[in-house]
Amino acid sequence: MEQAADYMVFEQLGFTYPDTSAPALHCLSVTIPKGCRTAVIGHNGSGKSTLFLHALGILRPQSGRVSWKGKPLEYGKKELVSLRRNVGLVFQDPEQQLIMSTPLDDVSFGLRSLGLEQAVIQQRSQEALERLGLGGFGDKPIHQLSLGQKKRTALAGVMAMEPELILLDEPTAYLDPLSEALLLEGLEAIHGKGTTVVMATHDMDLAYRWADWLIVLSGGQCYASGTPEQVFSDPEVMQSIGLGLPILADLWHSLPQKAIAGMAAPRNVGEMKELLQQFVK
């Protein structure tokens, strides 16, 4: 969380889509910390996607500003191209992101626009696919892949560009447990290489066990941000915006204060099990 203030910072962001009355973002100030796994949580319509579109300069703030590494975003063509090499976005719907007809072709699509040599392109694409467990699917037509495979292909396409910061919009939506695990594994590999990963989600259990840092949006404003322990420390705050608590956090808070004083809240089922074993004999 070091250098947070110099990484991607949104200040007093305001944005209203044309012909809608309510603003999508309203005085939103929030910082994406470098090197973390950050989860942006909130309901549909809370402003998560709009925020991402601002991060890439696709939407321009109507008030406030976005800055990247200490400098305010510029919206010239050249500046945007360079920003978008450093910040990658994975769409919620992979159908929108996958343009070419095979995974290998699609992953190399972005690399080709960088003007790399064919051999390098080939190698980097293949690597990206392999890291996401798609090594054997490079030549399969995309319409024959499962949703989980498509999502990973879309991620591979963004990953191959080696951005510093990857934003994912609802990456696990519609995935079954197995595909979800594979996708999260892929994210872990990317994060392990030093990439900052940000995920928008409304799956509280996932956010709780995956993220190092949480940003809670509600009605276009930043409602809270901090570590999962901090954010979920007060159950009522989250419930007041209708988000509910992750099961584990909920159970933890229901335990008597004196029994758990000084302990760290369990972040996954394994830790919870260990904890219960201490109590239940």
Place this chain on the structure above:
Amino acid sequence: MEQAADYMVFEQLGFTYPDTSAPALHCLSVTIPKGCRTAVIGHNGSGKSTLFLHALGILRPQSGRVSWKGKPLEYGKKELVSLRRNVGLVFQDPEQQLIMSTPLDDVSFGLRSLGLEQAVIQQRSQEALERLGLGGFGDKPIHQLSLGQKKRTALAGVMAMEPELILLDEPTAYLDPLSEALLLEGLEAIHGKGTTVVMATHDMDLAYRWADWLIVLSGGQCYASGTPEQVFSDPEVMQSIGLGLPILADLWHSLPQKAIAGMAAPRNVGEMKELLQQFVK
């Protein structure tokens, strides 16, 4: 669960989609019990949707047979129309079944084909919308609704036909917690009126807390069926097909046998909390 054998029964069902090698259903035998909340769980591609399409006679079994109230399904035009009045299906993607441009028109779509009077149609549609909390949205164009609202509109359209059995394919997929709660409330109302409700899902936590009866599909076969307690009694069985356990069942099974002997497994977070309070002082 009475009359189970006379309600909807699938026997030795086999089905392979054209141009695919692996069968989608393979010797699947399973019964949907009357009056229950049944959850059909399994991965994407385990055959859940294919099973539902068979229940409505949209797909015809390539081997085996489907029977409804003791009689094998017939596939004549007239028989299918009458079957589909009694059995309703809510698709995972609401776009698939919404055809008119506003919720009110869409809900009345099915009723109009029943040849009812305009006043009755109007009233029943409005009622269905209201029961699902969409009373104020009747005239709004569907393409302006949120996903959760669209899903509820699709459900309202099926509900207004007053079928005996409603099948829902992944009704909560991708809904945020608030929309999910609204949808489940609507389902509760329908179930309370005596309708049998079946939901396909891969959200194990939801299936565990919602269903009275579980059917587990894997690779087009029925892997297990029974009450949630029965199905999740052996953690390893579920893990072997990659589905994992609901958090609550997982925690429950991790508790020492002697401590929980004779107790009923907690089915929701509230029950779990109470249980923990007994142990942790």
Place this chain on the structure above:
Amino acid sequence: MIRRIDAISYANGFRQLSPLWKSLFAAVMFILSYLLHPFLQLTICLWIAVWCLLYARIPVRAYVMLLGMALLFYVLSLPALLLEIGHPAAGQAWITFPLPLTSLTVYITAGGVLRGGLLLARLAACLSCLLFVIFTTPFTELLLVLRRLRVPQLVLELMLIMYRFLFLLSDSAHGMLLARRLRGGSRGFRATIREAGSMGGALLGQTMRRYRGLSQGLAARGFTGEIPLPPYSGGPVPLRYRVEGCSGIAVLLLAQLWMSW
């Protein structure tokens, strides 16, 4: 833009007015736009702007933008309308440019400018009528009006399905263009054609999947071949608008009579 226009048509001051009445009013105005004197055509243009912007509270920006975009066709055709090529008779041409290497001259005549001006007056009036229909009446209700006009059921059903899927497909297509922009996109004619070909393929695949989905979805809902349309139901038209509409038309007609006398 489609979404904006569509959203406005569902939420404007005239939303509740009977769509049949609005269409009838627009139809009369269309006829008048063709029949009346240019001065009165401009009056129609202003009058309808008042109805749209003041009474129906259509956002001015959207109204002006759509008007401007539609008028581009006129601007584009202007050279063909104004410029004459050949040998102007003496005193006919206003401005002349001799065409190099030939004996021909490009010139503009007073008659041509007058024709362009008259055309603009008629265009503006007709376009205003069209905008009135577009902005104040949601498509769903126009469909019901078309049914009252006895447009064949098949055409209405096609329109209904088109309208329903328009927005979904448009979101997809926009997403794809955006994704392509974000990831750089390629240069050169060959690469562009190849890319466009695959995007077309991807979109086509999606459209076909939607078709299969819809046919299952409708089968599940008991679709047997015909999509029954809802019955026509029109709201009342406040006396004020009826009076203003009728008296406006009467004034226009009287003015025309007086002018042609």
Place this chain on the structure above:
Amino acid sequence: MRKCRLGSFAAIVAGFTVYFLLNEPGTANAMHIMEGFLPAGWALFWWLAFIPFFALGLVKLTRMTKENPELKLLLGLAGAFTFVLSALKLPSVTGSSSHPTGTGLGAVMLGPLSMSVLGSVVLLFQALLLAHGGLTTLGANAFSMAVAGPFAGYAAYKLVMKLTSRERVAVFTAAAMADLVTYVVTSVQLAIAFPAADGGVWTSFAKFGSIFAVTQIPLAISEGLLTVLLWNWLKSY
């Protein structure tokens, strides 16, 4: 039967796709005659010229959908697709309205008469939802795009198939011809409505024709090429 239907559906969609994907916002120019542009007489004339084709097409489609109601869904979706692609260019400054002339391929698959219905419905949508083209000029626009274009494309396809029996060449020609003929007919419609003071209809045709030729001729060629690419894609699907 089912396969053939899907194929023809795919082909219509593909035809429409081609044109719009290649021409990103800003490159194509207006070819629909705008609302109120034509004098009353000519507007009426083109309506009358178009209606018989529409009626015949309607009879044909009604027969087809009677046998097979699902065809309605297919045609509707194809129409939606066409519309979407044509609307994509909207934010552009140079193009006030665009036009799906992929009708050539649709005509090859479905027959030119069916296209007169589908094409004119798409035109009505463009008029009602985007103010592209117009209601009074709908007859003229439909005549050029939904009647003349498809018939020319269909004839070109038949001719090339007969002469060379090379399918790809035939598809290319059909797509390009439908484009070109639409453009020529529109120019004729404008020319006879607004004859030049000096030189009459012919000069006027040359003037209108050259304004639109700048964009329409390259478009016809690229549409032809892309149609062939998509044709290949379809065959592998």
